[in-house]
Amino acid sequence: MKSLSPLEKDSLCELFNISLGGAAKLMGEMISDEILLTVPSLQLITADEAKKIEHLYNQDVCTIEQKFVGGIGDGSAFLLFHKSASLEIVRMMMKDYIALNEVSQFEKDALSEIGNIILNAILSNLAKLSNYNIETQVPEFFTGKYQDLIIQRSPQKDNSILLVFIDYKLKGKDIKGYIFFILNFDSIKNLSRVLIEKLKQ
Amino acid sequence: MSQKKALIVDDSTVTRLMIRKIILDKFPNWEILEADSADAAKTMVANHEDIDFFSLDQNMPGELSGLDLAEDLKKSYKNTKIILVTANIQDAIKNRAKSIGIDFVEKPVSPEKILPHLD
Numbered sequence: 001m002k003s004l005s006p007l008e009k010d011s012l013c014e015l016f017n018i019s020l021g022g023a024a025k026l027m028g029e030m031i032s033d034e035i036l037l038t039v040p041s042l043q044l045i046t047a048d049e050a051k052k053i054e055h056l057y058n059q060d061v062c063t064i065e066q067k068f069v070g071g072i073g074d075g076s077a078f079l080l081f082h083k084s085a086s087l088e089i090v091r092m093m094m095k096d097y098i099a100l101n102e103v104s105q106f107e108k109d110a111l112s113e114i115g116n117i118i119l120n121a122i123l124s125n126l127a128k129l130s131n132y133n134i135e136t137q138v139p140e141f142f143t144g145k146y147q148d149l150i151i152q153r154s155p156q157k158d159n160s161i162l163l164v165f166i167d168y169k170l171k172g173k174d175i176k177g178y179i180f181f182i183l184n185f186d187s188i189k190n191l192s193r194v195l196i197e198k199l200k201q
Numbered sequence: 202m203s204q205k206k207a208l209i210v211d212d213s214t215v216t217r218l219m220i221r222k223i224i225l226d227k228f229p230n231w232e233i234l235e236a237d238s239a240d241a242a243k244t245m246v247a248n249h250e251d252i253d254f255f256s257l258d259q260n261m262p263g264e265l266s267g268l269d270l271a272e273d274l275k276k277s278y279k280n281t282k283i284i285l286v287t288a289n290i291q292d293a294i295k296n297r298a299k300s301i302g303i304d305f306v307e308k309p310v311s312p313e314k315i316l317p318h319l320d
């Protein structure tokens with residue numbers, strides 16, 4: 001299994017930390033609530049290891065995937081919620097824009113838009129901090145068992161996955177969500193090198 | 202005085218709904234047109250004259266982006282207000298919007314972000 005040096009790992013953690021601050025603020029704006037984010041935990045793991053993550057394995061989830069291409073490498077970013085939380089999040093987002101009994105029919109579209117806004121905010125910040133151009137594609141929404149959705153849809157060129165495992169919590173609500181970034185190892189290594197060079201300047 | 206028209210172009214139904222409500226709460230007499238892609242927007246424009254305000258998403262299904270559509274619209278709507286409403290806040294997108302001569306609005310939308318462009 002390939003690995004990152006402590007310095008490489010630290011530089012990536014810092015990058016995601018900065019990017020997430022902006023994303024949390026946007027999510028707070030959308031749902032008028034305070035978002036508590038954990039410090040990002042970075043793991044380089046195989047697809048098999050990713051399948052077995054505690055609290056997610058065999059759970060019904062909704063996920064929004066945003067594929068990206070560019071100098072950072074080709075990869076996917078995922079925003080993931082437990083299925084049971086998704087309707088509540090849509091209700092909070094749509095407020096008085098639609099009637100409560102209409103919420104379910106807008107669930108997929110509303111969650112896709114939340115994913116689009118959050119993941120783009122993070123990717124835009126990554127681009128800014130690394131000086132790489134990143135092109136994002138239209139977000140896609142999927143629902144099903146966690147291990148089927150995340151792993152089967154991710155690139156596995158060298159069978160290693162960077163899992164930036166962040167969970168966030170809405171204040172006063174029992175809703176948790178997760179953000180994943182999946183890139184191949186060479187892209188991850190390259191990104192950390194660029195960041196370290198920038199930090200030295 | 203003729204009724205004003207706005208065209209909202211976004212593949213997200215909820216964003217179109219939100220922008221529609223923001224406009225109609227302030228200007229109840231406006232006619233709101235909607236399209237879910239740049240191609241659909243071009244058809245809409247061909248069938249409606251004198252649109253007074255365009256709100257364009259950047260990333261949509263199809264060949265054309267919001268900025269591509271804006272460039273096209275500017276040929277015949279030189280003095281009409283066009284805003285790019287997008288979650289993609291990269292400098293390259295902002296700079297291209299500026300060079301085309303349209304305003305940039307960062308998602309998520311809110312009355313505070315949309316209404317100043319309508320006054």
